[in-house]
Amino acid sequence: MSGRGGPLDGLRVLEFAGLGPGPFCAMMLADLGAEVVCVDRPGKGAAAGLFDPSKNILNRGRRSVALDLKSEAGRDTALALSGRADALIEGFRPGVMERLGLGPDVCLERNPRLVYGRMTGWGQHGPYRDSAGHDINYLAISGALHAIGRRDSGPVPPLNLVADFGGGGMLLAVGLLAALLAARTSGRGQVVDAAMTDGSALLMAMTYSLKAMGRWSNQRQGNVLDGGAPFYDTYCCADGKWLAVGPIEAQFHELLLTTCGIAASDYGEQWDESAWPRQRTLLAAAFAREPRDVWCRRFDGSDACVMPVLDLDEAPDDPHNQARGTFIEHHGLLQPAAAPRFSHTPTTPGRPPFAETGADTDAVLRDWGLTAPE
Secondary structure, eight states: OOOSSTTTTTTTEEEOOOHHHHHHHHHHHHHHEEEEEEESSSSTTTTTTTSSSGGGGGGOOOEEEETTTTSSSHHHHHHHHHHOOOOEOOSSTTTTTTTOOOOOHHHHHHEEEEEEEESSSSSSSSOOOSSOOHHHHHHHHHTHHHBBBBBBBBBBTTTTTTIIIIIIHHHHHHHHHHHHHHHHHHHHEEEEEEEEHHHHHHHHHHHHHHHHOOOOOOOOSSSGGGGGGGTTTEOTTTTTTTTEEESSSHHHHHHHHHHHTHHHHOOOOTTTTGGHHHHHHHHHHHHSSSHHHHHHHHHOOOOSSSEOOOOTTTTTOOHHHHHOOOOOTTEEEEOOOOOOOOOSSOOOOOOOOHHHHHHHHHHHHHHTTOOOOO
């Protein structure tokens, strides 16, 4: 047991090391109090060459076990650990775990209550299942990537937030928790097939709804929520810094115009799409007259829905983020805090990212009731 409290205290999760969405899912479960053990290959591990392990926030909150899964001893030890786990996370291509002798059939035979989570880009079946890919590729076939960007440019990758973390790791976490609840009632575990293509498409549910209503077009920057509306976009200020503007409601929009010193008679009707180019020009000219922080003071406390676009250095110092503890410094590393918040089972910061692959092997095997192999 983790002993840290949190709503998932007492839950044991076995994670097979990977990159991106799998570790993000494992981090979230560890943040919420689960005891998560990461199995990696001996040596520098799966993330070698990509991350400084001591600063890899995705690996916080858990211990590291090094096993050679291609050896009989390593496979047997991993299988024994799966027999003592409540949930398992793996992010290899389809068929890899089966070839290692650690597929769901084998693990579920040993531990019928196990929830076996599979994180892939394309899913466990389908014509692309064996193809390589990354976040941008999974977004491409969901419709999400096409919808993001400016009218006069190509689609813009939204970092790797949508497929990797939103439609991938976060959706896998939801799936694991749902299957764990079902196992608590039925006594039966199951496989959770989380594909980033599926998750990316699911995140587009509202957009597909608007399209069905005739209120969304395939033209980028041609809709209200994609920067097409002048009242839902970003604007550059006199100092080159940016504001995010989003007063959709009429009463909030009126506050925007008043604070910017734009007469309603000059601006025109908010929802007159033919006037949007002219309205955008008026707003851009207004914001360009003053530095960003001057505008922030003018809009402070207002319902005009205007906020500064903060960079990664500024965001932790924002007063709202400071008040909520949205960012924390833990073991000398500035990082986003666990979320969401719980009233009766609060989370506490866990272990720092494991700096050395396999540093906890003997301790984990002992704690989980196993003997270290030769």
